[in-house]
Amino acid sequence: MQARISPEEHRERQRHTREAAAERGLDVVVAFSRGGGTHDRIADVLWLGGLATPQPFVPDLGGHWRAAGHVAVILPVAGAATAVVDAEELQTAPVADSVVVADDAISAAADAVAEGLSRRGRGRVGVFGSDALPAAWWSALDESVRGRRPDAALEPADDLGLGLRRVKSQAEQRLLRAAGRLGADAMAAALDAAVPGAREAEVAAALFERVVSDGGAVYDVVVSSGAASGTLGPSGGAAGAARWTTRRLADGDLLRIDAYGSIGGYLFDFARTTVVGDAASGEQRELIDALRAGVAAGIEALRPGVRLSEVARRCDVALAASSHARRHGVPAHLMGGFWGHGLGLGFEPPWIGPAADEVVEAGWCLALERRAAVAGVGGAQHEDDVLVGPDGAELLTVGGPGP
Numbered sequence: 210m211q212a213r214i215s216p217e218e219h220r221e222r223q224r225h226t227r228e229a230a231a232e233r234g235l236d237v238v239v240a241f242s243r244g245g246g247t248h249d250r251i252a253d254v255l256w257l258g259g260l261a262t263p264q265p266f267v268p269d270l271g272g273h274w275r276a277a278g279h280v281a282v283i284l285p286v287a288g289a290a291t292a293v294v295d296a297e298e299l300q301t302a303p304v305a306d307s308v309v310v311a312d313d314a315i316s317a318a319a320d321a322v323a324e325g326l327s328r329r330g331r332g333r334v335g336v337f338g339s340d341a342l343p344a345a346w347w348s349a350l351d352e353s354v355r356g357r358r359p360d361a362a363l364e365p366a367d368d369l370g371l372g373l374r375r376v377k378s379q380a381e382q383r384l385l386r387a388a389g390r391l392g393a394d395a396m397a398a399a400l401d402a403a404v405p406g407a408r409e410a411e412v413a414a415a416l417f418e419r420v421v422s423d424g425g426a427v428y429d430v431v432v433s434s435g436a437a438s439g440t441l442g443p444s445g446g447a448a449g450a451a452r453w454t455t456r457r458l459a460d461g462d463l464l465r466i467d468a469y470g471s472i473g474g475y476l477f478d479f480a481r482t483t484v485v486g487d488a489a490s491g492e493q494r495e496l497i498d499a500l501r502a503g504v505a506a507g508i509e510a511l512r513p514g515v516r517l518s519e520v521a522r523r524c525d526v527a528l529a530a531s532s533h534a535r536r537h538g539v540p541a542h543l544m545g546g547f548w549g550h551g552l553g554l555g556f557e558p559p560w561i562g563p564a565a566d567e568v569v570e571a572g573w574c575l576a577l578e579r580r581a582a583v584a585g586v587g588g589a590q591h592e593d594d595v596l597v598g599p600d601g602a603e604l605l606t607v608g609g610p611g612p
Contacts, residue, residue: 389605
């Protein structure tokens with residue numbers, strides 16, 4: 210299952226980016242992404258130029274390499290696009306007018322930025338993926354560009370890139386649908402593996418196996434169970450960087466799985482909770498049902514023209530009306546009052562909360578979720594992904610267990 214955005218669409222994105230940059234008064238946009246095994250920092254360059262590096266980060270080695278595991282696209286408002294890559298052995302060529310292979314991504318990007326600035330009288334450089342540049346590299350890039358153009362100034366422009374990415378094209382929507390299907394299949398495999406005596410790690414492995422075997426990429430899988438089900442996942446300790454443990458599941462355990470992965474870089478991000486074995490209590494069933502009902506109410510409310518604050522209000526009303534809330538009160542919110550977020554090449558704005566004044570538009574992709582923990586019962590979570598169409602929301606992450 211492989212898919213990608215066409216070169217023509219990348220060119221169209223570059224055109225829109227130039228127009229938006231010009232409106233802001235920028236002269237050049239430089240986008241950085243960090244590669245390796247993570248999704249966290251690939252979005253900007255992948256969106257602009259179809260480029261992501263498999264090279265992981267390693268510390269700089271003077272005279273040999275700098276910013277290993279990083280790639281860049283430099284896009285002058287008036288000028289040609291340049292891609293800075295870290296290897297000649299690319300399976301897919303980036304969408305750019307020229308490609309520079311460099312061991313020092315910072316120096317090569319500075320050269321391309323300075324060349325782009327030479328075509329215009331000002332010197333404003335907007336940086337996409339500014340959080341992918343540690344302070345030392347930001348300073349080095351700024352110093353190098355200023356050495357060529359003393360009037361130049363770098364400035365974060367991530368909000369501009371995120372705004373351009375918010376409404377998804379038809380090609381992006383196809384990839385998001387494919388990601389939702391893959392995620393649902395992988396979640397089903399994980400839940401099938403969640404039997405008494407199985408380890409949390411085996412549940413995660415089942416999900417990994419399905420995503421990878423179908424040609425997708427795993428971003429992460431976060432598993433918690435039993436007395437720890439109210440936590441997102443392990444944080445250090447024996448698990449280290451793993452988001453699961455080797456704990457064996459017991460009959461009657463609450464088990465929550467929050468999983469994120471992608472097709473062509475476009476994410477699924479959803480969560481399910483189940484009770485292991487055949488010993489579910491009434492309180493456990495009610496908690497799972499309550500969170501599912503809150504999310505479902507938000508999905509039902511999603512349509513163009515509705516404010517996100519109204520979507521959050523509908524979620525809150527449904528949760529408060531649940532059997533669990535009537536018996537035990539509304540469960541404490543573990544997500545700062547928010548009911549979800551935008552989704553695409555990463556976890557993105559907008560944020561669905563009581564003060565969110567954004568108006569829903571067709572073409573948005575959103576993940577609606579709620580995670581809660583109740584003393585004496587445990588923790589649960591429910592999350593679904595949707596695409597907003599002209600008449601409402603299309604559910605992408607279909608399936609999952611009953612309580």
